[in-house]
Amino acid sequence: MTVANIPFLSATELAAAIHSRDVSATEAVDTYLERIDAVGDRLNAYITVCAEEARAEAKKLDDEAADGNFRGPLHGVPVGIKDQIHTAGIRTTDASKIRADYVPGTDATVVARLKAAGAVIIGKTNMSEFALGDPISSWFGPARNPWDTARNPGTSSTGSGSATAGFLCATSLGEDTGGSIRGPAANCGLVGIRPTWGRVSRAGVDGASWSTDTIGPISRTVADCALTLGVIAGHDPKDRYSRPEAAPDYLDSLDRGVAGLRIGVVQELMGGHGLNLNEQTREAVAAAVEVFRELGAEIVPVSLPMAPLTGPIVRTITSTERVSLNPEWLRERAEDYHPNTRVAFAVGNLIPGQVYYKALKLRAMVRRQVIDTFRNVDLLLQPTSTGPAGLLADEPAVVTNKEMAVAALREGSFRGLYSLSGCPALSIPCGFTGDGEGALPLALQIGGPHLGEAVILRAAYAYEQATPWRTRRPPEL
């Protein structure tokens, strides 16, 4: 292996190479920094590149390794962190002008856990301003999709998707409120998991919507996703809503296959029902279902009548909750927000109380439907989104009519079951729009019951190993 190939290793492969002393942490960090210098401007994936800090940390890790001490499973592995997650001594901006100079004094729990496992924080990744789902609202300019830099990398963890797919970090962290891990994973051909609500600590993470926010990995492979999740998951007394259960070793059960699993396919999300599902996506997800059948799973159709309605419910709840945070900024510093953020915050402020409460009641119904469904099936399959990544210029940056706003609300229904129920869900590539350059990834979503991350990852791994999609790379930048 040449040093130049280091960025193209999976995080799992890189960790093994560092552990076997074939590669040093310094070599890993230097080659990633060189690649960021060479092509980073084309993706704008990072708000802050932590070159000096990363090099110093890599040196420490190499000294420890020379003494036979490895901190943990990510020893020397460069990780990108979404810029709403606090990093001690490194600015955490929420991609906003308002927070452009904010430097936290302490690490978020997830960052502390990554460091304790030996990870090197290589940079803070770009995002939608304050984690709203807008592709162009970052004060630092939009991040771009490595598969086609004219396209949206997926919101709101735009830079985590872009950096990971562009080989500018080995793995990354995102934050998913209404789909902000799964969306970037889908648009960028990556694997991203929204964990069970409360499974991963949110202490030290700037909130978007308290009752739906989750932190999780966006990675290039299922094993990388399992590795990263295993490091950050588990109870944290600093997060009062953290779940008490210990996290298992997600890598342990990856290769157990899907034979014997009962897997449902959500019928209402496979076409029709007022959702504009792209035909290529529908066909790719249907083909993926057949792969699971061939691998030995029992496939059953499942009806969740409220599934196509979840997008507006999610948006009503998250829009209302997010404007409870720092309301004085909107009154006193409105001009410092991106116009699209101002519009979204204004909508959140004007939602009538009875509509918000209706959304909460509907959420309770959806939650129960989802939990009841998982008494009969182990997993659920469905598309992650309506179709492949859209052009940045085509995104609804300006809402010119009500129909456009309705379409945007409904699109969220592809990810709403899990945001509302708190159950975990993973997005994984399941095909491309074509064979040649310019082809874009399509994505399958695998959902599971509360704390069902291990079985989701196990199924995703079986699918990944049975299909060729993981071997495709974006065009060289």
Place this chain on the structure above:
Amino acid sequence: MEDLNNDEIRALAKAVGLPLEEPELSQVTHSLNAMLEEMDAINPSGFNLEEYVAVVQTADLEVAE
């Protein structure tokens, strides 16, 4: 349900202390009308028997604290 117009949206915004003018005013009007219309149309069977239960369960809080 009837859509709210820009003047009505401007008045609602003023009531919560938000000055709102074009071009954002029309975008807020479209977005809020869309949300209210979509939410109004969701009326599943059994809705009136439902009450909201916090996503945080008591057992979780007891352990966390």
